[in-house]
Amino acid sequence: TTDSNTLIFNDAVNHLYILRRILNDPELKNSWKKMPFIPELVLNDNWKLARNLLERGADVNAKNANGITALQAAVFRLDPALIQELLQFKADPNITNRLGLTPLTHLFGPYSLPYEEPYKERIKTIVTMLLESGADPNSDLPRQPDGSTVSLLEAAEKKSAELAARLRSYGAR
Secondary structure (H helix, E strand, O other): OOOHHHHHHHHHHHHHHHHHHHHHOOOOEOOOOOOEOHHHHHHOOOHHHHHHHHHOOOOOOOOOOOOOOHHHHHHHOOOHHHHHHHHHOOOOOOOOOOOOOOHHHHOOOOOOOOOOOOOHHHHHHHHHHHHHOOOOOOOEEOOOOOOOOEEHHHHHHHHOHHHHHHHHHOOOO
């Protein structure tokens, strides 16, 4: 029989082999649906490896099976520092996911976090960062429960007058 130490060692060797392959080819796709690694690494809090791949030329705007980019994953995590780094790698703040949400519209959509503590300051910071990086303040939130669309400004007004004013200052109408 194989003891557990041997199994652990073999597992570690396999992980190192996979890691070496990824580092040698930053655009390498995973075996499941041939999706890029970058969004998954950010979603799973493995920013160091994601940064390494981006520095080696991986596409910062690559999408996973749900159309989620690394920037959208960082917005889901409400991580301003990570968002700032991704924007420095030229992440596009206007790419939509499979549901038609951009990183900015995600903050105001039906599944967004409430604009209250402990999220309030992070949301305000992220909204400003995205707008300063060129996010469209006139986007619509698609696929509302009744099938209609809602303007980003209208959704922001329901969430916070402060956020709506910030959107208006960037041209939202």
